Each structure stands twice: as structure tokens, then as C-alpha cells.
Amino acid sequence: MEKEIHANxxxxxxxxxxxxxxxxxxxxxxxxxxxxxxxxVGTGLAGASAAASLAxxxxxxxxxxxxxxxxxxxSVAAQGGVNAMKNYQNDGDSVxxxxxDTLKGGDFRSREAxxxxxxxxxxxLIDQAVAQGVPFGREYSGYLRNRSFGGVQVSRTxxxxxxxxxxxxxxxxxxxxxxxxxxxxxxxxxxxxxxxxLIDGKAKGIIARNLDxxxxxxxxxxxxxxxxxxFGKIYYLSTLAMGCNASAIWRAHKKGAFMANPSWTQIxxxxxxxxxxxxxxxxxxxxxxxxxxxxWVPKAKDEKRPPHDIPENERDYYLERKYPSxxxxxxxDISSRAAKEQIDAGKGVGPLKNAVYLDFEHAIKEYGKDVIxxxxxxxxxxxxxxxxxxxYKEPMKISPSAHFSMGGLWVDYDLMTNIPGLFAIGEANxxxxxxxxLGANSLLQACVDGYYIAPYTxxxxxxxxxxxxxxxxxxxxxEQAEADVKEQLNHFIQQKGNKTAEEFHREVGxxxxxxxGLSRSEEGLKTAIAQxxxxxxxxxxxxxxxxxxxDINSELERAGRVxxxxxxxxxxxIDALNRNExxxxxxxxxxxxxxxxxxxxxxxxxxxxxxxxxGDASSPILNKEPLKFEYVQPTQRSYK
Amino acid sequence: xxxxxxxWRQKNQHTKGYLESYTLNEVDAEMSFLEMLDSLNLKLAxxxxxxxxxxxxxxxxxxxxxxxxxxGIAHGPLKNTSTCQLHMRSxxxxxxxxxxxxxxxxxxxxxxxxxxxxxxxxxxxxxxYISVNTGQAPEANSILVSHEESESAFDSAACIGCGACIAxxxxxxxxxFTSAKISQLAKLPQGQKESSKRTVDMVNRMEELDFxxxxxxxxCQVECPQDISVLNIAQMNYEYNKAKxxx
Ligand SMILES: Cc1cc2nc3c(=O)[nH]c(=O)nc-3n(C[C@H](O)[C@H](O)[C@H](O)COP(=O)(O)OP(=O)(O)OC[C@H]3O[C@@H](n4cnc5c(N)ncnc54)[C@H](O)[C@@H]3O)c2cc1C
Ligand code: SF4
Ligand code: FES
Numbered sequence: 001m002e003k004e005i006h007a008n009x010x011x012x013x014x015x016x017x018x019x020x021x022x023x024x025x026x027x028x029x030x031x032x033x034x035x036x037x038x039x040x041v042g043t044g045l046a047g048a049s050a051a052a053s054l055a056x057x058x059x060x061x062x063x064x065x066x067x068x069x070x071x072x073x074x075s076v077a078a079q080g081g082v083n084a085m086k087n088y089q090n091d092g093d094s095v096x097x098x099x100x101d102t103l104k105g106g107d108f109r110s111r112e113a114x115x116x117x118x119x120x121x122x123x124x125l126i127d128q129a130v131a132q133g134v135p136f137g138r139e140y141s142g143y144l145r146n147r148s149f150g151g152v153q154v155s156r157t158x159x160x161x162x163x164x165x166x167x168x169x170x171x172x173x174x175x176x177x178x179x180x181x182x183x184x185x186x187x188x189x190x191x192x193x194x195x196x197x198l199i200d201g202k203a204k205g206i207i208a209r210n211l212d213x214x215x216x217x218x219x220x221x222x223x224x225x226x227x228x229x230x231f232g233k234i235y236y237l238s239t240l241a242m243g244c245n246a247s248a249i250w251r252a253h254k255k256g257a258f259m260a261n262p263s264w265t266q267i268x269x270x271x272x273x274x275x276x277x278x279x280x281x282x283x284x285x286x287x288x289x290x291x292x293x294x295x296w297v298p299k300a301k302d303e304k305r306p307p308h309d310i311p312e313n314e315r316d317y318y319l320e321r322k323y324p325s326x327x328x329x330x331x332x333d334i335s336s337r338a339a340k341e342q343i344d345a346g347k348g349v350g351p352l353k354n355a356v357y358l359d360f361e362h363a364i365k366e367y368g369k370d371v372i373x374x375x376x377x378x379x380x381x382x383x384x385x386x387x388x389x390x391x392y393k394e395p396m397k398i399s400p401s402a403h404f405s406m407g408g409l410w411v412d413y414d415l416m417t418n419i420p421g422l423f424a425i426g427e428a429n430x431x432x433x434x435x436x437x438l439g440a441n442s443l444l445q446a447c448v449d450g451y452y453i454a455p456y457t458x459x460x461x462x463x464x465x466x467x468x469x470x471x472x473x474x475x476x477x478x479e480q481a482e483a484d485v486k487e488q489l490n491h492f493i494q495q496k497g498n499k500t501a502e503e504f505h506r507e508v509g510x511x512x513x514x515x516x517g518l519s520r521s522e523e524g525l526k527t528a529i530a531q532x533x534x535x536x537x538x539x540x541x542x543x544x545x546x547x548x549x550x551d552i553n554s555e556l557e558r559a560g561r562v563x564x565x566x567x568x569x570x571x572x573x574i575d576a577l578n579r580n581e582x583x584x585x586x587x588x589x590x591x592x593x594x595x596x597x598x599x600x601x602x603x604x605x606x607x608x609x610x611x612x613x614x615g616d617a618s619s620p621i622l623n624k625e626p627l628k629f630e631y632v633q634p635t636q637r638s639y640k
Numbered sequence: 641x642x643x644x645x646x647x648w649r650q651k652n653q654h655t656k657g658y659l660e661s662y663t664l665n666e667v668d669a670e671m672s673f674l675e676m677l678d679s680l681n682l683k684l685a686x687x688x689x690x691x692x693x694x695x696x697x698x699x700x701x702x703x704x705x706x707x708x709x710x711x712g713i714a715h716g717p718l719k720n721t722s723t724c725q726l727h728m729r730s731x732x733x734x735x736x737x738x739x740x741x742x743x744x745x746x747x748x749x750x751x752x753x754x755x756x757x758x759x760x761x762x763x764x765x766x767x768x769y770i771s772v773n774t775g776q777a778p779e780a781n782s783i784l785v786s787h788e789e790s791e792s793a794f795d796s797a798a799c800i801g802c803g804a805c806i807a808x809x810x811x812x813x814x815x816x817f818t819s820a821k822i823s824q825l826a827k828l829p830q831g832q833k834e835s836s837k838r839t840v841d842m843v844n845r846m847e848e849l850d851f852x853x854x855x856x857x858x859x860c861q862v863e864c865p866q867d868i869s870v871l872n873i874a875q876m877n878y879e880y881n882k883a884k885x886x887x
Contacts, residue, residue, distance in 0.1 A: 049774070052774070053773075053774040056773045056774060067697055067703070067705055068695065068705060068756070068757060068758070069704075069705075069757070069758070069760065069761050069801065070761070071703075071704070071761075071801055072698070072703040072704060072705045072801075074697070074698060074703070076698065076702050076703050077698050077700060077702050077703065086780070086781075088781065124775075124777070126780045127777040127778065127779055127780045128774060128777045129780075130777065130780040130783055130830070131770065131772045131776065131777035131778065131783070131830055132769070132770055132772060132777075132830075133769075133770045133793070133797075133824065133828050133830055133831050135785075135790045135791075135793040135794040135797055135824070135828070136790065137790070138785055138786065138787045138789075138790040138791075139787060140786070140787045141784070142785055142786050142787070143781055143784065144780060144781055160794060160797075161794060163702065163798065166798075167794070167797060170797065173764075174764060174768055174769035174770075175769060175772075175774075177761060177764045177765040177768065177769065178769045178771065180765050181765040181766065187761075189758070189761075212750055241697040241698045241703065242696060242697055242698075242699060243697050275670045276668055276671070278668060278671050278675050278678070278679055279675065280672070280674070280675050280678060280699060281699045281700075283699075283700045284700075382701070382725075385701075385718075385721060385725050385727075386725065386727070388727070388729055451774050452774075498686075500682060500685050500686075502678075502682070503682075544685060544686070546684075546685050546688065546689065546690055546691065547690050552750060552751045552754070554691070554693055555685060555691060
């Protein structure tokens with residue numbers, strides 16, 4: 001049965017909501033904080049910043065990650081930059097404008113109050129990062145520099161060369177390590193969360209596997225925060241790291257937490273194309289390249305000539321042609337879809353005909369090679385390392401690739417899921433970005449969630465937990481969860497089938513990429529659902545996992561992650577099939593405008609889906625959180 | 641192409657390791673080095689054998705999780721390239737490649753090519769930060785940092801914490817890694833207040849753990865995927881001596 005959803009948005013005018021909340025939120029006094037234990041799963045920007053900030057306040061933190069150091073969380077890979085409303089460029093930026101850009105970029109499918117708060121808290125992040133020693137780009141005068149990013153008309157992006165994520169993460173990581181040194185944080189690296197433990201309906205702990213020994217551990221706490229990042233790796237080929245997974249949030253989902261808008265995946269337009277069947281990941285080339293690079297394909301199908309031999313009048317600069325005012329800087333969803341259109345029409349380039357050209361010839365002629373090298377030198381050398389091609393001489397070949405999960409665990413204004421005591425922050429939740437995320441907004445969201453929101457909203461919850469005894473790991477709920485986890489792991493090993501988890505992963509990824517990726521149709525989604533169900537059946541009997549359960553075993557780690565992907569994949573298709581409209585990155589072929597753009601249906605679909613686990617992956621329950629627009633009027637997005 | 645491999649296999653820290661030989665007949669030059677290992681592991685799994693455990697995550701040269709000795713060189717033959725960014729086009733048909741874990745007393749082997757590098761986190765915990773709590777920060781543009789200072793701090797901050805410098809060093813010194821953080825923060829006005837304490841604490845921690853002493857062989861910079869300069873070590877020594885003179 002459908003449930004009513006309460007987002008718990010505070011009273012008051014949009015711009016006062018967060019202040020009102022803070023003014024009224026319950027607090028925990030400093031001497032009580034040391035009596036409260038918190039589990040934070042994830043050490044990316046969201047997890048590290050939350051863990052450090054809460055430890056500074058006096059709470060006891062257990063911090064988990066699957067990598068061998070917290071500094072390696074995939075936030076480290078973000079290149080381009082982080083947005084913040086400082087209006088340092090005096091170009092007309094304001095909190096409202098940033099809020100509006102984000103809401104519009106997300107095609108009016110996010111909550112006004114959350115999105116506004118993101119913009120409102122953005123400025124403090126830059127202050128904090130600078131104080132931590134993050135080396136942002138600077139003017140010669142010593143002031144901070146900005147650049148502009150796709151889909152907006154102001155310069156509000158701060159950056160550290162092409163390694164903004166790394167530098168922000170190191171700031172948060174260092175703050176975390178400082179608290180570890182002070183004894184407020186206990187680190188559990190190379191640990192993977194495999195289940196959530198509920199006692200009396202509240203989140204009270206997790207089951208984790210020590211990846212170095214294979215031992216299963218129980219950890220109890222007064223609240224659990226999931227900051228486990230995105231699940232774009234479900235497509236197998238993606239810009240995510242090899243270990244990125246949905247397991248933590250999916251297992252929480254199976255314990256009752258709602259999954260919101262799971263099918264909304266951002267496909268990034270500028271990644272390197274697949275070069276062969278052995279390929280394990282696709283590397284992102286920063287979107288900033290689109291500032292000077294021009295995107296084109298040959299006008300003729302199956303063109304055999306090398307790019308230099310194709311004269312200007314036989315090239316189609318399709319983004320400039322279709323979107324004259326934004327051109328090569330059209331938003332990501334639109335650029336990716338346009339590339340797919342060309343590739344599907346047989347105009348793709350490269351050995352597998354799966355790419356388009358990103359050409360710097362004109363820019364080099366106009367500004368000289370030195371200027372281009374200064375702007376993008378590190379990207380050109382990365383391109384050469386991977387492909388062996390010198391992009392000063394020959395256009396780059398790029399293609400769209402799965403990149404970011406707008407969907408995730410459903411959370412209310414407090415960033416708490418529908419399970420009391422279970423919070424989700426960063427890319428793991430669904431808030432803020434709607435159906436399409438603007439460039440440089442997600443580092444921001446991860447940081448704002450962790451540094452500025454969770455510390456307040458957790459206290460609001462914890463204030464009522466002081467009197468409650470700390471849960472005992474001998475409780476039957478822990479026992480049951482541990483037994484379930486062990487049973488599953490043993491089942492993986494005992495099958496001794498013929499296909500490795502990676503082979504299954506490639507298959508399910510391909511199904512999703514073809515039928516639940518850049519464009520979707522009713523027919524395709526239905527086929528995909530049937531295919532996924534078959535594959536999931538096969539996964540129960542034909543899986544091959546060598547080695548033992550109680551040992552280091554990366555094949556076994558993968559088996560667990562792929563098992564969750566098999567279920568989530570179906571939910572993504574069901575979600576996409578349910579949504580009979582196009583919005584942002586969700587493009588249903590049946591719902592397009594006359595000129596082929598996404599056609600929203602605000603009358604029937606101005607809601608976030610919040611799917612509930614029913615016990616069977618094929619029949620989830622749909623709950624709806626209506627989206628009310630009180631401060632902006634949704635319009636048809638246009639970037640022409 | 642055909643590639644012959646000699647790979648270090650070791651069950652755990654307490655057992656002895658050995659080199660095992662494998663041959664792959666269908667290696668594509670466009671494969672990355674780790675994809676080549678993936679293909680070996682797929683083959684081993686299908687034969688019912690234990691795949692080779694190795695560390696990796698981002699596979700784009702930034703997380704620092706990968707890293708093995710390739711023909712005796714940390715991260716392999718290409719300059720300023722991490723193991724995951726190395727491609728098979730750097731090798732020739734018929735080559736024999738030796739693949740071994742990063743070896744250092746402070747990096748015990750966990751299994752096969754995986755080692756425990758938690759010592760690096762310990763060094764950072766000793767003082768590799770500016771002590772500022774969330775919420776304390778002043779307005780960002782009230783701290784001016786010149787373009788040169790910021791760029792130079794960035795050059796030090798680019799370290800990915802892979803440990804190749806230590807694996808390469810005959811003394812297994814962590815001087816390059818430690819100094820990169822010390823000098824990044826010392827170059828910035830925000831970081832200068834604590835510089836003396838930070839330097840002494842981090843250097844002491846480095847010595848308490850099983851890292852060796854730096855004798856200025858400069859092999860570390862050569863193998864560093866981020867080209868972190870040995871000048872950082874000079875700055876660390878300067879900061880250290882300054883701190884000692886003050887105390
Ligand atoms: C290549 C790339 C470039 C990007 N560039 C930009 C950019 O320029 N600007 C921008 O704003 N955004 C960018 N993004 C997006 C942005 O980087 C991410 O959305 C953001 O960093 C996510 O942070 P997070 O803390 O939520 O998750 P992550 O940083 O992914 O951290 C997840 C953490 O959870 C842990 N974890 C996961 N599962 C488990 C489990 N089961 N058990 C235990 N631990 C677990 C991991 O160990 C890790 O510590 C980019 C993303 C990619 C992939
Ligand atoms: S200094 Fe270089 S080699 Fe050493 S850990 Fe840092 S990046 Fe790796
Ligand atoms: S796998 Fe991340 S640096 Fe190599």
C-alpha cells in the first residue's frame with residue numbers, strides 16, 4: 001500500500017527555512033555528546049567531513065571505508081571544480097540565482113527547500129577549505145579565482161587545477177585524521193558494510209566484513225550515517241572507481257529505506273570511448289575542455305578518412321548547429337544525447353565507431369599552443385598516457401559514459417531516511433540535483449551535507465537518544481543479520497558455477513546501458529526487465545567465486561556487489577518505465593518535443609518516486625513525494 | 641601479443657612468497673597493465689585457481705591505491721605514471737615481466753601484491769593538517785595567498801599517497817611523502833602558525849614507524865607518479881632545524 005511521505009520541510013519563507021530549523025533544532029550538551037556513538041560509512045567528501053565535524057563536537061565516531069585509506073574515496077577523482085555563491089566576480093550571482101540554476105538544471109524535479117539550502121550553505125565551504133589549506137586557483141593579487149561551468153551564466157566555480165576533488169578530499173581527510181589522533185574517530189579501513197541492523201525499527205548498527213581477513217563484525221551505535229557515494233558502476237563501464245557500489249544503500253533499502261528516483265543517471269558527454277572488450281573503466285576528460293574544444297562528426301556515414309583529411313564543409317559541428325546559444329557548452333544530458341544520436345546514425349568515429357571528435361585545432365590557431373597547454377596541459381598528457389595519441393595534433397575522441405547517480409536513498413529535510421536513525425548524505429542520497437546534476441554541484445553537495453547539515457540534523461535526532469541505552473551487539477537483531485550475511489557469502493562460494501561475478505556485471509551493465517541509459521522506451525525497458533530477471537536467476541546457480549569466505553578474497557567482494565546490482569538494475573528499469581515523461585537525464589523516446597528535446601509532464605509526474613522493498617525485487621511498492629513549487633514556476637528548459 | 645609473467649604469490653604476512661610463471665597469449669597493446677592482470681585473473685578463476693590479489697580502485701592515477709614493482713621499478717617503466725595508467729603498448733611481444741609487491745619493512749605483504757600502507761595515514765595523523773574545526777574559518781578572501789605560493793603548495797599537495805617513493809628507496813624512507821605535506825602547509829600563510837610542531841611531530845612519527853632514514857639518493861622523485869620534487873625534503877629539513885633551534 002502506498003504510504004504518505006513527509007519531507008519535514010520547516011515553516012517559513014524559502015530563505016528563512018534553514019535559519020528557522022537551526023533556531024528550533026534540539027541540541028545535545030557537550031558532556032552528553034561523549035556518551036553517544038555514531039557509525040559513518042564512507043570517507044569521501046560527505047563521510048569524512050561529517051565524521052570530522054561530529055567528532056570535533058565530541059561524538060564518538062566509527063568511520064568505515066573499503067579502500068586501504070580514507071583518502072582514496074572516489075571524491076578524489078573529481079577534476080573540474082566546486083560551485084559556491086561568493087559572487088567574487090561581481091557578475092550578478094546570488095543565492096537565489098544559484099538555487100534557480102540548480103533547480104532548472106535538474107529539470108524541476110528536486111525539492112525547493114533542499115536546493116535552496118545547498119546554495120545558501122555553499123559560501124562557507126570555500127571559507128572552510130581555504131582555512132584547511134586547500135590550494136585553490138588564485139589571481140596574482142592573491143584573491144581566489146573562478147571559472148564557469150556548463151549550463152550557467154555566471155562564474156562561480158572554484159578549482160584546484162584539474163584535481164579539485166583530490167584537494168578538497170585531502171582537506172576533509174586531514175581533518176578526519178586529526179580527530180583520529182585525538183581518539184574521537186576509530187578508523188575501519190578495508191571494511192565493507194554488508195547489512196544494516198534495526199532494533200525496534202531504528203537504525204542501531206551495521207554488519208561489516210573485514211576485507212583483509214574475511215571476518216564478519218558487528219558494530220553498534222546510536223545512529224548510522226551512510227555516505228557511500230554513487231552507484232554508476234552498475235553500468236560496468238563508467239567513470240567510477242572499480243569498488244564503487246550500491247551495497248550499503250541497497251541493503252538498507254531491503255531493511256525498509258526507500259530508494260528515490262533510482263533510474264536517474266547522469267551520462268557524462270566527455271569520457272574516453274571504450275577501446276576493446278577487456279576494458280574495465282572509462283576515464284573522464286574534464287568538461288572544461290568544452291570551453292575551447294569543438295565537437296564534431298563527419299557528415300557522411302562510415303567515413304574512412306582521418307580527421308585532417310575531412311574538409312570543413314563535410315564536418316557536422318552538431319552541438320553548435322542545434323544549440324546555437326550554448327553550443328559546445330550545452331548541459332551534460334543534452335550533449336550526451338546528441339552524441340548518441342550521431343553515433344547511432346552511423347557517424348561515430350574511431351575503431352569501434354563509438355566516439356565523436358573533440359577538436360582543438362581552431363583553439364590552437366586562435367590562442368597558440370602554449371595557451372592551450374597552460375589551460376589543459378594535464379588533460380592532454382593524461383589523454384596521451386591512456387590512448388597514446390597527441391591531442392595537439394589530432395582531435396580527441398570522446399564518448400558518453402555513466403557518471404553520477406542523481407537517485408539514491410530517499411531522505412527528508414534532515415537528510416534522514418524513513419528509517420529513524422539512518423541518515424544518507426552525499427551522492428548516496430537523492431536530494432538536491434533533481435533529474436540532472438549541474439557540473440561542480442556534487443562536490444559541493446557532499447561537503448555541505450557533511451560539514452554543515454548533518455551536524456545539526458543529527459543532534460536533533462540524538463537529543464532523544466541520550467536516555468536510550470547503547471544497543472548491545474549480542475541482541476538477536478545483530479545475530480540474525482550476521483547469520484544472513486554469512487549464509488549469502490557461503491552461497492556465493494558453494495555454487496562453483498561457470499561465470500565470474502565480473503562477467504555477470506558486464507552483462508547487466510550492457511543491458512542497462514542499451515535500454516536504461518541515455519534513452520529509454522517502454523518496449524526496451526520491458527525487454528530489459530525480462531533479461532535482468534533471467535540473469536538474476538542464473539546468478540543463483542552459475543556463479544563462480546574461487547577462494548574462501550574467511551580470507552582476503554576480492555572475487556567474493558565483487559560477488560556481493562554484483563548481486564545487489566542485479567536487483568537494483570531491475571528497480572531502475574521499473575522506475576524508468578513508470579515515469580511516462582522525459583525530464584533531465586531521463587529521456588523516454590515516447591515523450592519528446594517536436595524537435596526531439598525532453599518533454600516533461602508536470603501534471604502527472606511532479607513527484608519523486610520513493611520505492612519500497614516488498615520482499616521481491618520484481619514488485620516494489622511505489623510511494624510518491626509530491627514536488628511543490630512555491631517560489632519558481634517550472635518552465636520548459638531551453639538551451640537553444 | 642604474448643606476455644610472460646613472473647608474479648609474486650604470497651598467502652599472507654607469515655608465509656614465504658615465491659615467483660610464479662604465467663603466460664598470456666592474447667594481450668592487446670591497448671589494454672592497461674591492470675586489465676592485463678584482470679585477464680590473467682579471469683583465466684585463473686576459470687581454471688579453479690586463486691586469482692592474484694592486487695590493489696587498485698580509481699584506475700585513473702589519482703587515488704593512489706594501485707602500485708606494484710614492474711621489472712624492479714615502482715609503477716613500471718613510464719615516468720610519472722602510476723601502475724593503473726601504464727598500458728601494454730609500453731611492452732613488446734614476447735616480453736617477460738616481473739610483477740612484485742612494493743617491498744619495505746613498513747609495508748608488510750597482506751597477500752600476493754597487496755601490502756599494508758597504513759603507516760602513511762599514521763604520519764598524516766601525527767600532524768599533517770591545519771588545526772581548524774568546522775565553522776571556525778574566516779571569510780576565504782581575507783587570507784590572501786599569492787598565485788606563486790598557491791601553485792607551489794599545489795605541486796606538493798598533488799601527492800597521491802601511493803608509497804612508491806618508499807618502495808623505491810633503498811632505506812625505505814618516507815621522506816618524500818612526509819615532506820610533501822609539511823611543505824605544502826608551510827608554503828601557505830594559513831599553515832605557518834603550526835609549522836614547527838607539525839614538522840617535529842610528523843618526522844618523529846615517521847621514525848617511530850619502520851621507515852628508514854633519507855640519505856638523499858633522490859631515487860624517490862624519479863619513481864614518483866606525481867613528480868613530487870625532492871626540494872620538499874630540503875624544505876622539511878629546513879623547517880625541522882628551525883623548529884629545533886627554537887626549542
Ligand atoms: C571522474 C569523476 C569526476 C567528477 N568531477 C566532479 C567535479 O568536477 N565537480 C563536482 O562537483 N563533482 C564531480 N564528480 C562527482 C563527485 O565527485 C561525487 O559525486 C562526490 O565526490 C561523491 O562524494 P561522496 O562522499 O558522496 O562519495 P565517495 O567519495 O564516492 O565516497 C564513498 C565512500 O563510501 C565508502 N563505501 C562505499 N560503499 C561502502 C560499503 N559497502 N562499505 C563501506 N564503505 C563503503 C567508500 O570506501 C568511500 O569511502 C565527479 C565524479 C567522478 C566519478
Ligand atoms: S611522494 Fe610520490 S611516490 Fe611518494 S607517496 Fe606521494 S605520490 Fe607516491
Ligand atoms: S588505481 Fe587509483 S591511482 Fe591507480
